[in-house]
Amino acid sequence: MQFHLNGFSTGDPGLLDAVVSAQEPGAALPGEADVLIVGCGPAGLTLAAQMAAFPNIRTVIVEQKAGPLQLGQADGVACRTMEMFEAFGFAHRILNEAYWVNETSFWRPDNAHGADGSGIVRSGRVPDVEEGLSHMPHVILNQARVHDFYLEKMEKSATRLAPHYGRRLTRLERASDESMTHPVTVQFERQEAGHAGEMETIRARYVVGCDGARSAVRQSMGLALKGDSANHAWGVMDVLLVTDFPDIRLKAVIQSANEGSAVLIPREGGYMVRIYVEMDKLTENERVAGRNITIEQLIAAAQRIFHPYTLDVKEVAWWSVYEIGQRLCDRFDDVKPDKSQFHSPRVFIAGDACHTHSPKAGQGMNVSMQDAFNLGWKLAAVLRGSSPTSLLHTYTIERHAVAKELIDFDREWAAMLSTSTNPAEVQQYFVQHGRYTAGTATQYKPALLTGSSTHQHLAQGLVIGTRFHSAPVVRLGDGKLMQLGGAIEADGRWRLIAFAGRGDTATPDSPAGKLCTYLTESVHSPLKLFTPAGADVDAVIDVRAVFQPNHHTLVIASMPGLLLPQKGRYGLRDYEKAFCALGEDNNDIYAMRGINRQTGCLVVVRPDQYVAHVLPISDTDALANFFASFMRKPTRE
Numbered sequence: 001m002q003f004h005l006n007g008f009s010t011g012d013p014g015l016l017d018a019v020v021s022a023q024e025p026g027a028a029l030p031g032e033a034d035v036l037i038v039g040c041g042p043a044g045l046t047l048a049a050q051m052a053a054f055p056n057i058r059t060v061i062v063e064q065k066a067g068p069l070q071l072g073q074a075d076g077v078a079c080r081t082m083e084m085f086e087a088f089g090f091a092h093r094i095l096n097e098a099y100w101v102n103e104t105s106f107w108r109p110d111n112a113h114g115a116d117g118s119g120i121v122r123s124g125r126v127p128d129v130e131e132g133l134s135h136m137p138h139v140i141l142n143q144a145r146v147h148d149f150y151l152e153k154m155e156k157s158a159t160r161l162a163p164h165y166g167r168r169l170t171r172l173e174r175a176s177d178e179s180m181t182h183p184v185t186v187q188f189e190r191q192e193a194g195h196a197g198e199m200e201t202i203r204a205r206y207v208v209g210c211d212g213a214r215s216a217v218r219q220s221m222g223l224a225l226k227g228d229s230a231n232h233a234w235g236v237m238d239v240l241l242v243t244d245f246p247d248i249r250l251k252a253v254i255q256s257a258n259e260g261s262a263v264l265i266p267r268e269g270g271y272m273v274r275i276y277v278e279m280d281k282l283t284e285n286e287r288v289a290g291r292n293i294t295i296e297q298l299i300a301a302a303q304r305i306f307h308p309y310t311l312d313v314k315e316v317a318w319w320s321v322y323e324i325g326q327r328l329c330d331r332f333d334d335v336k337p338d339k340s341q342f343h344s345p346r347v348f349i350a351g352d353a354c355h356t357h358s359p360k361a362g363q364g365m366n367v368s369m370q371d372a373f374n375l376g377w378k379l380a381a382v383l384r385g386s387s388p389t390s391l392l393h394t395y396t397i398e399r400h401a402v403a404k405e406l407i408d409f410d411r412e413w414a415a416m417l418s419t420s421t422n423p424a425e426v427q428q429y430f431v432q433h434g435r436y437t438a439g440t441a442t443q444y445k446p447a448l449l450t451g452s453s454t455h456q457h458l459a460q461g462l463v464i465g466t467r468f469h470s471a472p473v474v475r476l477g478d479g480k481l482m483q484l485g486g487a488i489e490a491d492g493r494w495r496l497i498a499f500a501g502r503g504d505t506a507t508p509d510s511p512a513g514k515l516c517t518y519l520t521e522s523v524h525s526p527l528k529l530f531t532p533a534g535a536d537v538d539a540v541i542d543v544r545a546v547f548q549p550n551h552h553t554l555v556i557a558s559m560p561g562l563l564l565p566q567k568g569r570y571g572l573r574d575y576e577k578a579f580c581a582l583g584e585d586n587n588d589i590y591a592m593r594g595i596n597r598q599t600g601c602l603v604v605v606r607p608d609q610y611v612a613h614v615l616p617i618s619d620t621d622a623l624a625n626f627f628a629s630f631m632r633k634p635t636r637e
Helices: 042-051 079-088 091-097 143-156 216-220 295-306 364-383 389-417 423-432 511-521 526-530 620-628
Strands: 032-038 059-062 103-109 120-127 167-174 184-190 199-209 232-243 251-255 261-266 273-281 311-323 347-349 472-475 481-483 494-499 541-547 578-580 601-605 611-615
Touching: 032 042, 032 184, 032 364, 042 059, 042 143, 042 364, 079 091, 079 143, 079 364, 091 143, 103 423, 120 423, 167 199, 167 216, 199 216, 199 364, 216 347, 232 295, 251 423, 261 295, 273 295, 295 311, 364 389, 389 423, 494 511, 511 526, 511 541, 526 541, 526 620, 601 620, 611 620
Parallel strands: 032 059, 032 199, 103 251, 199 347, 494 541, 541 578
Antiparallel strands: 103 120, 167 184, 184 199, 232 273, 232 311, 251 261, 261 273, 472 481, 472 578, 494 601, 601 611
């Protein structure tokens, strides 16, 4: 974390200087907004925290509930999501508080004792996450705590962004006049005491519906969730219990012979556990609400599945019964595909508003937040004038494909848990598809923001279209051992990471040195073209470099000016742009990520941490052409 760039100040360095006054509790909605977010779930808060990084973008977030979430339901945090939280600056706090899912055990019917297979026996035990898949673990934490961290991030931002609670959306209309700056009109009815029934209207440039599976924003767009009708019920409960089940502090998948299946998820704190319990299949057109399932029935079903082990439930913190179903919206914005050449999106949906699935794969909250992370930086780029509005079409293109792929996976995984599938096959499927549950399987196809694979061989482990797979490096300026991915913050900036070839120390005549000269001096340089006048050199595109020699043999003062830039009102030097590989077999970033040692390469990383391109370090024409295809000289800051 860097601070004091523009002057020394005491106190919390995460509390930025405010550009607006803090919002008063119960304040009325403003008349206009650049971005209006409807819903304070995981997607809404991710988007709000991203937009809060841009002081000159007026963001408003509205929630129907009376206040912040107190008890979460979707509590699994995937490895990929933890990488995103690192970019937002609070991953370390979650790591300290959460339960780490280290291993998963599998239990099958105990056929050796009794012809009916009564009882269960452990059949396998595997690492929960593939080794080396991420530097972050899979963890479990109350969803409300995740919300707390986002809200704190927003409150400390320069915009002092805070939700307006107690508002129910009653009307949303987009004007047909494309020339209007704020074409979307949204009406809300206040719900809170003292203001109940009052109507408020706000006009927005863009609206994002993060308001759940019953989304009023989606309905106003004339869209619907489509998919399988649910015909299978599962119960879920967070409980404090006394048991002789040996894997009570491991994630476990339990299949009984005749009583159905269960999934055990230990919770943070060391004592509580979550248990998903398969209930009887529903008949056609039957709904869970008609069953009147009680918590006593849910506990009894769990006890039958875990037999011969005992479950003595002492307290139920929370419980629910739900139906499995996978549903997907045709598109995630308000522009029909055949109209995309003539109109740009103004209204979007994210998270459960556009896709729903079972909680078995633990992807609901995680995919929702990734939707918002994908959209946030694009909205900022358009509103700041650094990209055309056509950039916004990429949101539906990219995220709809991801949602479809994950729903297909979830359907198959949920079916395996709800049938008498061979337990060995369940374990094998879990291992083979671990990248889906870890959230790292996403790969965007070649398109506007994703380059071709022509030069992929230069960095085989940093696959174009996938998230930037971090690895350890040593920061040259201070010798700090760190993850390179930790340098990618959720601030809307692009990253250029130059991996220097063998013997390249960024001298003026070396490939890395010539790249730095091009980026700072050429009229075709993306830095020269797209960085606003008077802004720091890394305000839009942040350039970093990794070198192969030991950090003791390089001199920070010999780095090119681009890797030791002067910034801020005092012209202070930034010593955190250059890194060195560790040179160890198991921890060398070149070996770990398949980077060509002889030639090196240039890796372009998007603001949402995805690899956009891999290029030869000397191919400045391809670099310039890539950015020119979607970036414009900024008109607003």
